[in-house]
Amino acid sequence: MTAAHCLGRDHTALRGRNVLVAGGAGAVGHYAIEFAKHAGAQVVTTVSSAEKAELASAAGADHVIDYKREDVATRVRETVGTVDRVVEVALGANIELDVAVAAPGAIISVYAREPENPRIPANDLMAANAVISFELLYEFSEAELTSAIEWTTAALAAGALTPLPATEFALEDIVDAHLAVENGAIGKVIVRP
Numbered sequence: 001m002t003a004a005h006c007l008g009r010d011h012t013a014l015r016g017r018n019v020l021v022a023g024g025a026g027a028v029g030h031y032a033i034e035f036a037k038h039a040g041a042q043v044v045t046t047v048s049s050a051e052k053a054e055l056a057s058a059a060g061a062d063h064v065i066d067y068k069r070e071d072v073a074t075r076v077r078e079t080v081g082t083v084d085r086v087v088e089v090a091l092g093a094n095i096e097l098d099v100a101v102a103a104p105g106a107i108i109s110v111y112a113r114e115p116e117n118p119r120i121p122a123n124d125l126m127a128a129n130a131v132i133s134f135e136l137l138y139e140f141s142e143a144e145l146t147s148a149i150e151w152t153t154a155a156l157a158a159g160a161l162t163p164l165p166a167t168e169f170a171l172e173d174i175v176d177a178h179l180a181v182e183n184g185a186i187g188k189v190i191v192r193p
Contacts, residue, residue, distance in 0.1 A: 001148040002137050003031035004155075006087045006109035007039065009147045015040035017084040020076065020101060022094055024061055025052035025186060028111055030164055032087040033059040035151070038160035044076055044083065051186060059162065076101040085109065091132070092118030102128045111135045164188050 006028070007014060019036040023029040024045025036043045037060040045061040047053045053064045063079045065072050076083065082103035088094060088110045098108050099121055108130060125132065140148065155161050165187035169177035177191050 001140075001145070001152055002111050002135060003028045003087065004035050004148040004151045005137070005140060005144060006032060006111055006133075006135050007035050007085060008107070008109075009144065011035070011039040011151055014085070017041045018080040018082065018103070019043050019085045019087065020083040020098070021045040021061070021087045023047070023089040024056035024059065024064065026089060027164060027188060029087065029089065030055065030059050031161060033061050034161050035155060036085075036087075037061075038155050038158065041085075042080055044080055046072055048184075055165070055186060073097050073100040082106070087111070090114065092116065095119075095121060099124045099128055099130065102130045104129050106130045108132045109135050111137075166190050168192055 007019070014036055019041045021029050021032045021036070021043060024033050025047050029045065033043050033045055033056060043061045044063040044065065045056045046065050046067045047056050048066065048068050053066060056064045065075045083101050084103050084106055086098045086106065086108040088098060088108055089112045091110045092114050095118055106128060110132060120132070167180060167185055167187065168190045169192070171191055171193050174191055177189050181189050
């Protein structure tokens with residue numbers, strides 16, 4: 001539902017638009033790719049490994065960029081020009097990129113907190129007429145939740161959403177589960193009782 005909400009309440013407005021999804025192999029990133037594709041958008045995503053690139057491609061991303069090996073802003077401009085919406089997991093690390101590829105009026109939806117408050121380039125955002133929208137599922141209004149639920153339900157019914165790979169751990173192996181997350185486990189880490 002976070003992914004759906006980050007893409008906006010009027011998902012029909014995404015048709016023919018360009019969307020950048022930061023971290024396309026993560027849970028929110030994976031579903032943001034699938035929701036955006038289902039809505040008719042062209043999707044560019046960033047990943048940090050070949051294995052994650054495969055997962056993002058399988059989710060339907062049109063362009064997958066390994067941010068550890070490529071200049072993301074250059075690749076975005078080469079492939080789609082600018083983006084109308086960004087689904088952002090790491091605003092502090094990516095704000096300069098987001099502004100550099102933002103189309104006029106772009107919306108940057110941020111769904112993850114960071115240890116430190118990021119520095120915001122207000123003048124650059126103003127020049128791009130861009131908006132930063134902070135999305136915290138637990139603070140959505142009833143109307144926002146209803147919209148996200150309706151879109152999620154419709155996308156599921158249409159077969160547009162696929163499960164992420166999951167690694168399961170027994171409860172007594174919780175330390176190993178935490179270590180897997182800290183070491184960048186791909187997909188979801190599930191702890192079973």
